[in-house]
Amino acid sequence: MFTGIITDIGEITAVTRKPGADLRLTIRATADLSSVAIGASIACSGVCLTVTSKSADSFSVDVSGETVSRTAAALWAEGARLNLERALKLGDELGGHIVTGHVDAIGTVERVEAVDGSTHIAIRAPAALAPMLAPKGSITVDGVSLTVNAVEDLPGGDALFHLNIIPHTALHTTLGSATAGRQVNLEADVLARYLQRMTSTRFTA
Structure with missing residues (x-):
């Protein structure tokens, strides 16, 4: 669950094509990733994705073929910039509105x-x-x-x-x-x- 308040702009530094239409992305962030756990959810330009690995300044996510087919295609290219938001924690300020990270x-x-x-x-x-x-x-x-x-x-x-x-x-x-x-x-x-x-x-x- 998210609120639509963007905390960082990331940049896709690598795109790896997996079997079928699935993608693996590496996204460079400027925000501190030290508290981001593997398995955490991050909204990437409105799409809820799961962190599968990370380094000091980057994290990786897998994007299914279903997600690719239902979202703006240009977002999933190397060099693309993405709006990033970490998942809402209980007690956080609800500055925007309730956002699920599921694109309609x-x-x-x-x-x-x-x-x-x-x-x-x-x-x-x-x-x-x-x-x-x-x-x-x-x-x-x-x-x-x-x-x-x-x-x-x-x-x-x-x-x-x-x-x-x-x-x-x-x-x-x-x-x-x-x-x-x-x-x-x-x-x-x-x-x-x-x-x-x-x-x-x-x-x-």
Whole structure:
């Protein structure tokens, strides 16, 4: 379990292809890894992964073919930068919102523009996620807990949602380098996810 408050930006320094579509990644971090245990969970741009080995400044994780197929592909290449967050401990401050580290969909950045010192980002979400988006609701983008400013319903069922990225968030996450056309991992608010399931089954039963 996570909160979407990023504590470090890591960089993939090595990618090893395992049998099938599975990958093993080595990720260099700037944060202190001394207290990170083997088997611990770390959210890597919104994906909950398990630490399989580590050194003084790097750790390794295995990414299953299923995870690769359901997340933004460009994240799993050598040189890619990842938003990192260690798992929440009981008693920690809940600064963002409850994040599971399970990606619901892949979104596409449509627009990025500077507005009054901050950055406005518009992201297209697929139809399956659209009902779970609401103005002033929470959304996780590449592991970052954010508040939805507005939602536009698009023909075909997709939705365009708008975010305001303050300078601090732009500086301390990979969203500061977002450009149009980039794919991002999206995780809906967990409450919205369950409400959507409950309402859809109620009306189809």
